[in-house]
Amino acid sequence: MYVFEKKDIFFQRLHPMTLLFYIMMIVIGAIMTTHPILLIFFMIGVIFILIASKNFETWLKSLRVYAYMVIMLMIVHLFISNMGATVLWRGPIVPVLGRIIISLETLMFGLVMGLRLFIIFSTFIFYNRVVDPDKALSLFSKVFPKSALLVALTTKTIPYMSQQLQGAAEIQQCRGVQYYTGSRINRIKNRLPLVKVLLLSSLEDSFNLGESMQARAYGCGPRSCYYALAFGTRDLLVFFSSMMILLGLVWSKMYGYTEIVFYPKIGMLLVSREHMYMMFVIGFFLIFPAILAWGWEKWDYLRLKI
DSSP states (O other): OOSOOOOSOHHHHSOHHHHHHHHHHHHHHHHHOOOHHHHHHHHHHHHHHHHHTTOHHHHHHHHHHHHHHHHHHHHHHHHHOOOOSSEEEEEEEETTTEEEEEEHHHHHHHHHHHHHHHHHHHHHHHHHHHSOHHHHHHHHTTTSHHHHHHHHHHHHHHHHHHHHHHHHHHHHHHTTOOSSSSOHHHHHHHHHHHHHHHHHHHHHHHHHHHHHHHHTTTTSSOOOOOSOOOOOHHHHHHHHHHHHHHHHHHHHHHTTTTOOOOSSSOOOSOOSHHHHHHHHHHHHHHHHHHHHHHHHHHOHHHHHHO
């Protein structure tokens, strides 16, 4: 589900540096922004590029896993934070935690933090599906060969282990092992042997990878270029869009438009017309690569020109 698959799509035709810079702008924006409206623009932009890259269904399948994590973090924050002037519910006194008080400010803060995490999770799903690890390795290997190899192997590890776990579970199910029936304890016991299988499989794959690298004389001399990476018009357009996002974020940060006061009371969502205009500018350039991707796919003339 999270493994890179080569497709004839716009984003996979981009230069790796262009694609990584655009993804980095989304992640940086989600980290440095606490304003809910601006974060909604970021989430809409991520959804647009997921649809344009034909990974929306993959993202929907992963919602269940990430939604549980985000909801748990929000619930924990609600119970441990008693700040906020607008009290919605005053609960009983709980040992260690004290009196449980849920306020509008605490609820909004938890939703914003959950949305930030959700944007970052969704962006990395997009990264895994459109960034070719081999091209990324080829891009950075001349400058940082060891670090590039480490990053490339790391980004492949979790998706590959997920595939291995799914394959091992299917084999065990064919042998009659039940993972979805019975009591919770029995289901946990049935799944424990999968950890052993996954560990042994990972060790074996690591050994095979080391042998393969040794057979290819990795690190014994200067590296050659395996991919001829071209920087075209489409890269300039996406790079320009990323730069506009960066400039918009810097300008908004200088004027305090990326933040909002939560405690003791929620501050104003929009403080000026410039604030609203800048949000729309950032939102437009967030979805601009998705518009290019749709045009590139539907319009042969645009595909020829960029």
